[in-house]
Amino acid sequence: MSHKPETKAIRIQTTQTSQKEHATPLFLTSSFTYDSAEDMAAAFADDTLDVNIYSRFSNPSVDEFVNKIAALEGAEDGVATGTGMAAVFATFMTFLSKGDHIISASAVFGSTHTILTKYLPKWGIEYSYFDMDEPASIEPLIRSNTRMLYVETPSNPGLNIIDLERVASLCRVHNILLVVDNCFATPAVQQPIQFGADLVLHSATKFIDGQGRVLGGVVVGKKELIQQLYLFIRNTGPSMSPFNAWVLSKSLETLFIRMDRHAASALYIAQQVQEHPQVSLVRYPFLPTHPQYHIAKKQMSNGGGIVTFELKGGVESGRAFLNALQMISRTNNLGDSRTIASHPASTTHSKLTEEERQAVGITPGLIRVSVGLENVQDILDDIKQALSKC
Numbered sequence: 519m520s521h522k523p524e525t526k527a528i529r530i531q532t533t534q535t536s537q538k539e540h541a542t543p544l545f546l547t548s549s550f551t552y553d554s555a556e557d558m559a560a561a562f563a564d565d566t567l568d569v570n571i572y573s574r575f576s577n578p579s580v581d582e583f584v585n586k587i588a589a590l591e592g593a594e595d596g597v598a599t600g601t602g603m604a605a606v607f608a609t610f611m612t613f614l615s616k617g618d619h620i621i622s623a624s625a626v627f628g629s630t631h632t633i634l635t636k637y638l639p640k641w642g643i644e645y646s647y648f649d650m651d652e653p654a655s656i657e658p659l660i661r662s663n664t665r666m667l668y669v670e671t672p673s674n675p676g677l678n679i680i681d682l683e684r685v686a687s688l689c690r691v692h693n694i695l696l697v698v699d700n701c702f703a704t705p706a707v708q709q710p711i712q713f714g715a716d717l718v719l720h721s722a723t724k725f726i727d728g729q730g731r732v733l734g735g736v737v738v739g740k741k742e743l744i745q746q747l748y749l750f751i752r753n754t755g756p757s758m759s760p761f762n763a764w765v766l767s768k769s770l771e772t773l774f775i776r777m778d779r780h781a782a783s784a785l786y787i788a789q790q791v792q793e794h795p796q797v798s799l800v801r802y803p804f805l806p807t808h809p810q811y812h813i814a815k816k817q818m819s820n821g822g823g824i825v826t827f828e829l830k831g832g833v834e835s836g837r838a839f840l841n842a843l844q845m846i847s848r849t850n851n852l853g854d855s856r857t858i859a860s861h862p863a864s865t866t867h868s869k870l871t872e873e874e875r876q877a878v879g880i881t882p883g884l885i886r887v888s889v890g891l892e893n894v895q896d897i898l899d900d901i902k903q904a905l906s907k908c
Protein backbone atom coordinates (compact mmCIF):
# COMPACT_ATOMS: atom_id res chain seq x y z
CA MET A 519 0.00 0.00 0.00
CA SER A 520 1.34 3.43 -0.86
CA HIS A 521 0.73 5.83 2.00
CA LYS A 522 0.42 9.64 2.00
CA PRO A 523 3.38 11.65 3.40
CA GLU A 524 1.60 12.46 6.70
CA THR A 525 1.08 8.74 7.25
CA LYS A 526 4.68 7.90 6.33
CA ALA A 527 5.92 10.47 8.88
CA ILE A 528 4.05 8.47 11.53
CA ARG A 529 4.23 4.89 10.34
CA ILE A 530 7.79 4.39 9.02
CA GLN A 531 9.46 2.63 11.94
CA THR A 532 12.29 0.26 12.85
CA THR A 533 11.23 -3.37 12.39
CA GLN A 534 9.54 -4.56 15.57
CA THR A 535 11.90 -6.49 17.87
CA SER A 536 11.06 -9.74 19.68
CA GLN A 537 9.73 -7.60 22.58
CA LYS A 538 6.72 -6.60 20.42
CA GLU A 539 7.02 -2.92 21.40
CA HIS A 540 4.55 -0.44 19.90
CA ALA A 541 6.50 2.84 20.21
CA THR A 542 9.80 2.88 18.37
CA PRO A 543 12.75 1.52 20.39
CA LEU A 544 15.92 3.53 21.03
CA PHE A 545 19.12 1.73 20.02
CA LEU A 546 21.49 3.42 22.43
CA THR A 547 24.57 1.41 21.55
CA SER A 548 27.99 2.38 20.22
CA SER A 549 28.63 -0.88 18.37
CA PHE A 550 27.00 -4.11 17.18
CA THR A 551 27.97 -7.77 17.52
CA TYR A 552 28.35 -10.70 15.08
CA ASP A 553 27.56 -14.40 15.27
CA SER A 554 30.96 -15.37 13.84
CA ALA A 555 34.39 -14.06 12.87
CA GLU A 556 33.40 -14.63 9.23
CA ASP A 557 30.27 -12.42 9.57
CA MET A 558 32.39 -9.75 11.24
CA ALA A 559 35.00 -9.88 8.47
CA ALA A 560 32.25 -9.68 5.83
CA ALA A 561 30.74 -6.59 7.49
CA PHE A 562 34.05 -4.76 7.24
CA ALA A 563 34.93 -6.01 3.75
CA ASP A 564 32.12 -4.25 1.89
CA ASP A 565 31.24 -0.56 2.59
CA THR A 566 27.88 -0.92 0.86
CA LEU A 567 26.67 -3.87 2.96
CA ASP A 568 23.46 -3.21 4.91
CA VAL A 569 24.79 -4.30 8.29
CA ASN A 570 25.39 -2.30 11.46
CA ILE A 571 29.01 -2.12 12.66
CA TYR A 572 29.44 0.99 14.77
CA SER A 573 27.09 3.95 15.42
CA ARG A 574 29.43 6.41 13.70
CA PHE A 575 28.63 4.38 10.54
CA SER A 576 24.97 3.47 11.06
CA ASN A 577 22.41 2.80 13.78
CA PRO A 578 18.76 1.62 13.53
CA SER A 579 17.37 4.72 15.33
CA VAL A 580 19.31 7.00 12.97
CA ASP A 581 18.25 4.93 9.96
CA GLU A 582 14.60 5.27 10.97
CA PHE A 583 14.91 9.06 11.10
CA VAL A 584 16.71 9.19 7.74
CA ASN A 585 14.21 6.85 6.08
CA LYS A 586 11.34 9.08 7.19
CA ILE A 587 12.95 12.29 5.92
CA ALA A 588 13.91 10.63 2.60
CA ALA A 589 10.31 9.42 2.16
CA LEU A 590 8.90 12.88 2.96
CA GLU A 591 11.32 14.65 0.61
CA GLY A 592 10.74 12.09 -2.18
CA ALA A 593 14.44 11.16 -2.12
CA GLU A 594 16.10 7.81 -2.84
CA ASP A 595 18.34 7.90 0.22
CA GLY A 596 19.77 10.08 2.98
CA VAL A 597 22.37 10.45 5.69
CA ALA A 598 22.13 12.15 9.09
CA THR A 599 24.62 14.41 10.85
CA GLY A 600 25.09 15.76 14.36
CA THR A 601 24.00 19.31 13.44
CA GLY A 602 22.68 21.24 10.46
CA MET A 603 26.10 22.82 9.96
CA ALA A 604 27.71 19.38 9.80
CA ALA A 605 25.26 18.57 6.97
CA VAL A 606 26.28 21.75 5.11
CA PHE A 607 30.01 21.24 5.70
CA ALA A 608 29.98 17.52 4.81
CA THR A 609 28.13 18.35 1.57
CA PHE A 610 30.73 20.97 0.60
CA MET A 611 33.66 18.72 1.53
CA THR A 612 32.31 15.68 -0.31
CA PHE A 613 31.44 17.35 -3.60
CA LEU A 614 33.95 20.22 -3.88
CA SER A 615 37.69 19.83 -4.47
CA LYS A 616 40.64 22.19 -4.73
CA GLY A 617 40.18 24.35 -7.84
CA ASP A 618 36.39 24.07 -7.85
CA HIS A 619 33.93 26.94 -7.70
CA ILE A 620 30.60 27.20 -5.86
CA ILE A 621 27.85 29.75 -6.50
CA SER A 622 25.70 30.56 -3.50
CA ALA A 623 22.91 32.94 -2.68
CA SER A 624 24.34 35.73 -0.51
CA ALA A 625 21.30 35.34 1.77
CA VAL A 626 22.38 32.21 3.61
CA PHE A 627 22.63 31.30 7.29
CA GLY A 628 25.55 33.03 9.07
CA SER A 629 27.69 29.93 9.67
CA THR A 630 27.20 28.79 6.06
CA HIS A 631 28.44 32.25 5.03
CA THR A 632 31.50 31.73 7.27
CA ILE A 633 32.31 28.35 5.65
CA LEU A 634 31.95 29.84 2.16
CA THR A 635 34.00 32.96 2.78
CA LYS A 636 36.58 31.93 5.43
CA TYR A 637 37.23 28.20 5.08
CA LEU A 638 36.57 27.12 1.47
CA PRO A 639 39.06 29.68 0.03
CA LYS A 640 41.70 28.34 2.46
CA TRP A 641 41.38 24.97 0.71
CA GLY A 642 41.46 26.44 -2.81
CA ILE A 643 37.69 26.40 -3.40
CA GLU A 644 36.33 29.66 -4.83
CA TYR A 645 32.86 31.07 -4.23
CA SER A 646 30.63 33.68 -5.86
CA TYR A 647 27.52 35.19 -4.32
CA PHE A 648 24.35 36.16 -6.15
CA ASP A 649 21.38 38.20 -5.00
CA MET A 650 18.25 36.07 -4.40
CA ASP A 651 16.13 38.88 -5.82
CA GLU A 652 18.05 38.69 -9.11
CA PRO A 653 18.12 35.06 -10.30
CA ALA A 654 19.15 36.23 -13.78
CA SER A 655 22.52 37.14 -12.27
CA ILE A 656 23.37 33.43 -11.66
CA GLU A 657 24.14 32.33 -15.22
CA PRO A 658 26.88 34.92 -15.88
CA LEU A 659 28.67 33.66 -12.74
CA ILE A 660 28.95 30.08 -14.04
CA ARG A 661 32.49 29.03 -14.95
CA SER A 662 34.00 25.83 -16.32
CA ASN A 663 34.98 24.83 -12.74
CA THR A 664 31.56 25.59 -11.14
CA ARG A 665 30.39 22.43 -9.40
CA MET A 666 27.58 23.51 -7.06
CA LEU A 667 24.76 26.00 -6.69
CA TYR A 668 23.65 26.50 -3.09
CA VAL A 669 20.40 28.13 -1.94
CA GLU A 670 18.17 28.45 1.10
CA THR A 671 14.52 29.06 0.29
CA PRO A 672 12.98 30.71 2.27
CA SER A 673 16.25 32.18 3.50
CA ASN A 674 17.21 32.90 7.09
CA PRO A 675 16.38 35.55 8.23
CA GLY A 676 15.38 37.57 5.12
CA LEU A 677 12.71 35.09 3.88
CA ASN A 678 13.93 35.49 0.30
CA ILE A 679 12.51 32.89 -2.06
CA ILE A 680 13.91 31.51 -5.28
CA ASP A 681 12.17 29.64 -8.09
CA LEU A 682 13.53 26.11 -7.61
CA GLU A 683 12.34 24.90 -11.01
CA ARG A 684 14.18 27.74 -12.72
CA VAL A 685 17.50 27.23 -10.93
CA ALA A 686 17.24 23.44 -11.29
CA SER A 687 16.93 23.68 -15.07
CA LEU A 688 19.92 26.05 -15.19
CA CYS A 689 21.95 23.58 -13.13
CA ARG A 690 20.97 20.70 -15.40
CA VAL A 691 22.13 22.57 -18.53
CA HIS A 692 25.50 23.36 -16.93
CA ASN A 693 25.92 20.04 -15.11
CA ILE A 694 26.03 21.67 -11.67
CA LEU A 695 24.75 20.11 -8.43
CA LEU A 696 21.82 22.02 -6.96
CA VAL A 697 21.86 21.88 -3.15
CA VAL A 698 18.89 23.31 -1.23
CA ASP A 699 18.72 24.07 2.50
CA ASN A 700 15.03 23.29 3.17
CA CYS A 701 15.19 24.07 6.90
CA PHE A 702 12.64 26.92 6.96
CA ALA A 703 9.97 25.13 4.93
CA THR A 704 10.46 21.49 6.03
CA PRO A 705 9.31 18.63 3.77
CA ALA A 706 5.77 19.11 5.08
CA VAL A 707 5.64 22.38 3.12
CA GLN A 708 8.12 22.08 0.22
CA GLN A 709 9.92 19.19 -1.50
CA PRO A 710 12.77 20.69 -3.58
CA ILE A 711 13.61 17.33 -5.25
CA GLN A 712 10.24 17.50 -6.98
CA PHE A 713 11.47 20.72 -8.65
CA GLY A 714 14.85 19.26 -9.65
CA ALA A 715 17.19 19.72 -6.64
CA ASP A 716 19.99 17.14 -6.41
CA LEU A 717 20.54 17.31 -2.67
CA VAL A 718 18.30 18.69 0.09
CA LEU A 719 19.60 19.36 3.56
CA HIS A 720 18.19 20.41 6.90
CA SER A 721 19.04 21.71 10.26
CA ALA A 722 16.76 19.21 12.05
CA THR A 723 17.31 21.34 15.15
CA LYS A 724 14.52 23.67 14.01
CA PHE A 725 10.97 22.68 12.99
CA ILE A 726 11.85 18.99 12.61
CA ASP A 727 12.55 18.77 16.35
CA GLY A 728 9.90 21.41 16.92
CA GLN A 729 10.45 21.69 20.65
CA GLY A 730 13.96 23.08 20.91
CA ARG A 731 15.54 20.00 22.51
CA VAL A 732 18.22 18.44 20.31
CA LEU A 733 20.58 19.31 17.45
CA GLY A 734 20.62 17.40 14.20
CA GLY A 735 21.14 17.55 10.46
CA VAL A 736 20.28 15.45 7.43
CA VAL A 737 21.00 15.37 3.69
CA VAL A 738 18.86 13.49 1.16
CA GLY A 739 19.13 12.86 -2.58
CA LYS A 740 20.08 10.27 -5.18
CA LYS A 741 21.62 7.04 -3.90
CA GLU A 742 24.97 7.49 -5.65
CA LEU A 743 25.44 11.00 -4.18
CA ILE A 744 24.37 9.92 -0.69
CA GLN A 745 26.82 6.98 -0.78
CA GLN A 746 29.70 9.44 -1.28
CA LEU A 747 28.44 11.65 1.55
CA TYR A 748 27.89 8.63 3.79
CA LEU A 749 31.53 7.55 3.37
CA PHE A 750 32.75 11.08 4.18
CA ILE A 751 30.61 11.20 7.34
CA ARG A 752 31.41 7.63 8.38
CA ASN A 753 35.14 8.35 8.19
CA THR A 754 35.30 11.93 9.47
CA GLY A 755 32.74 11.51 12.26
CA PRO A 756 30.01 14.22 12.25
CA SER A 757 27.38 11.49 12.75
CA MET A 758 24.02 11.89 14.45
CA SER A 759 23.60 10.44 17.94
CA PRO A 760 20.99 7.63 18.21
CA PHE A 761 19.29 9.47 21.06
CA ASN A 762 18.85 12.63 18.98
CA ALA A 763 17.62 10.53 16.05
CA TRP A 764 15.01 8.88 18.27
CA VAL A 765 13.78 12.29 19.51
CA LEU A 766 13.68 13.67 15.97
CA SER A 767 11.93 10.63 14.54
CA LYS A 768 9.18 10.92 17.16
CA SER A 769 8.92 14.64 16.32
CA LEU A 770 8.27 13.84 12.67
CA GLU A 771 5.03 12.13 13.70
CA THR A 772 3.57 15.59 14.42
CA LEU A 773 5.44 17.60 11.75
CA PHE A 774 2.51 18.04 9.37
CA ILE A 775 -0.03 19.17 11.96
CA ARG A 776 2.54 21.41 13.61
CA MET A 777 3.50 23.09 10.33
CA ASP A 778 -0.18 23.69 9.48
CA ARG A 779 -0.70 25.43 12.82
CA HIS A 780 2.63 27.33 12.71
CA ALA A 781 1.71 28.61 9.24
CA ALA A 782 -1.90 29.52 10.01
CA SER A 783 -0.82 31.51 13.07
CA ALA A 784 2.14 33.09 11.24
CA LEU A 785 -0.11 34.29 8.40
CA TYR A 786 -2.56 35.80 10.90
CA ILE A 787 0.25 37.54 12.84
CA ALA A 788 1.74 38.88 9.58
CA GLN A 789 -1.65 40.27 8.48
CA GLN A 790 -2.30 41.92 11.85
CA VAL A 791 1.18 43.39 12.34
CA GLN A 792 1.05 44.89 8.84
CA GLU A 793 -1.49 47.41 10.11
CA HIS A 794 0.62 48.62 13.06
CA PRO A 795 1.91 52.24 12.95
CA GLN A 796 5.36 51.25 14.39
CA VAL A 797 5.97 48.75 11.59
CA SER A 798 7.20 49.81 8.18
CA LEU A 799 7.33 46.42 6.42
CA VAL A 800 6.17 42.86 7.09
CA ARG A 801 7.57 39.89 5.25
CA TYR A 802 5.85 36.52 5.04
CA PRO A 803 5.95 34.18 2.00
CA PHE A 804 2.15 33.93 1.72
CA LEU A 805 1.47 37.68 2.03
CA PRO A 806 0.68 39.08 -1.43
CA THR A 807 3.14 41.93 -0.68
CA HIS A 808 6.08 39.47 -0.54
CA PRO A 809 8.24 40.12 -3.64
CA GLN A 810 8.28 36.42 -4.53
CA TYR A 811 4.70 35.66 -3.45
CA HIS A 812 3.82 33.88 -6.71
CA ILE A 813 6.89 31.64 -6.50
CA ALA A 814 6.08 30.84 -2.86
CA LYS A 815 2.53 29.89 -3.87
CA LYS A 816 3.89 27.65 -6.63
CA GLN A 817 6.39 25.66 -4.60
CA MET A 818 5.19 25.83 -0.97
CA SER A 819 1.94 24.42 0.45
CA ASN A 820 1.87 27.13 3.13
CA GLY A 821 4.03 30.10 4.13
CA GLY A 822 5.88 28.37 7.00
CA GLY A 823 6.26 29.55 10.59
CA ILE A 824 8.58 32.57 10.33
CA VAL A 825 7.47 36.20 10.00
CA THR A 826 9.79 39.20 9.87
CA PHE A 827 8.96 42.84 10.30
CA GLU A 828 10.84 46.10 10.21
CA LEU A 829 10.47 48.57 13.08
CA LYS A 830 10.48 52.23 12.10
CA GLY A 831 12.84 53.14 14.94
CA GLY A 832 15.81 50.99 13.82
CA VAL A 833 18.27 49.28 16.21
CA GLU A 834 17.03 51.06 19.37
CA SER A 835 13.43 50.09 18.65
CA GLY A 836 14.53 46.52 18.01
CA ARG A 837 16.13 46.32 21.46
CA ALA A 838 13.13 48.00 23.12
CA PHE A 839 10.75 45.57 21.43
CA LEU A 840 12.67 42.53 22.69
CA ASN A 841 12.89 43.97 26.21
CA ALA A 842 9.14 44.63 26.32
CA LEU A 843 8.11 41.06 25.47
CA GLN A 844 6.30 39.30 28.32
CA MET A 845 5.58 35.80 27.02
CA ILE A 846 7.51 35.41 23.76
CA SER A 847 11.01 34.00 24.32
CA ARG A 848 14.16 36.01 23.62
CA THR A 849 16.45 33.36 22.10
CA ASN A 850 18.21 32.76 18.81
CA ASN A 851 16.67 29.38 17.99
CA LEU A 852 13.56 28.96 15.82
CA GLY A 853 11.00 26.35 14.90
CA ASP A 854 9.84 25.74 18.47
CA SER A 855 6.36 25.20 19.90
CA ARG A 856 7.09 28.38 21.90
CA THR A 857 7.07 31.65 19.99
CA ILE A 858 10.52 33.21 19.73
CA ALA A 859 11.61 36.71 18.75
CA SER A 860 15.08 37.82 17.79
CA HIS A 861 16.71 41.03 16.63
CA PRO A 862 19.49 39.94 14.25
CA ALA A 863 21.18 43.38 13.95
CA SER A 864 22.03 43.54 17.67
CA THR A 865 22.63 39.80 18.23
CA THR A 866 23.39 37.04 15.69
CA HIS A 867 24.59 39.45 13.00
CA SER A 868 26.05 42.23 15.18
CA LYS A 869 29.64 41.37 14.14
CA LEU A 870 28.91 41.92 10.46
CA THR A 871 29.49 45.33 8.91
CA GLU A 872 26.41 47.39 7.99
CA GLU A 873 27.16 46.61 4.35
CA GLU A 874 27.34 42.84 5.00
CA ARG A 875 24.07 42.98 6.94
CA GLN A 876 22.39 44.80 4.08
CA ALA A 877 23.63 42.16 1.63
CA VAL A 878 21.83 39.42 3.59
CA GLY A 879 18.68 41.51 4.07
CA ILE A 880 19.19 42.44 7.72
CA THR A 881 18.03 45.97 8.31
CA PRO A 882 18.59 47.73 11.69
CA GLY A 883 15.01 47.33 12.91
CA LEU A 884 14.40 43.81 11.59
CA ILE A 885 12.60 41.50 14.02
CA ARG A 886 12.33 37.77 13.27
CA VAL A 887 9.46 35.94 14.90
CA SER A 888 9.27 32.17 14.91
CA VAL A 889 5.56 31.77 15.48
CA GLY A 890 4.84 28.97 17.95
CA LEU A 891 1.83 26.84 18.80
CA GLU A 892 0.37 28.93 21.64
CA ASN A 893 -3.08 30.48 21.21
CA VAL A 894 -2.56 32.94 18.35
CA GLN A 895 -4.34 35.76 20.18
CA ASP A 896 -1.90 35.44 23.09
CA ILE A 897 1.01 35.69 20.65
CA LEU A 898 -0.49 38.73 18.93
CA ASP A 899 -1.30 40.46 22.23
CA ASP A 900 2.31 40.14 23.40
CA ILE A 901 3.63 41.48 20.07
CA LYS A 902 1.17 44.40 20.15
CA GLN A 903 1.95 45.43 23.71
CA ALA A 904 5.72 45.25 22.94
CA LEU A 905 5.20 47.34 19.79
CA SER A 906 3.43 49.98 21.82
CA LYS A 907 6.62 50.39 23.91
CA CYS A 908 9.13 50.98 21.12
Ligand SMILES: Cc1ncc(COP(=O)(O)O)c(C=O)c1O
Binds near residue numbers: 699723
Ligand atom coordinates in the same frame (compact mmCIF):
# COMPACT_ATOMS: atom_id res chain seq x y z
C1 LIG B 1 18.72 27.80 7.43
C2 LIG B 1 19.66 27.16 8.39
N1 LIG B 1 20.58 26.29 7.95
C3 LIG B 1 21.46 25.70 8.78
C4 LIG B 1 21.47 25.99 10.13
C5 LIG B 1 22.47 25.34 11.03
O1 LIG B 1 21.91 24.33 11.78
P1 LIG B 1 22.46 23.81 13.21
O2 LIG B 1 22.29 24.93 14.17
O3 LIG B 1 21.60 22.62 13.47
O4 LIG B 1 23.89 23.44 13.00
C6 LIG B 1 20.53 26.88 10.65
C7 LIG B 1 20.52 27.20 12.09
O5 LIG B 1 19.90 28.15 12.53
C8 LIG B 1 19.60 27.48 9.75
O6 LIG B 1 18.67 28.35 10.19
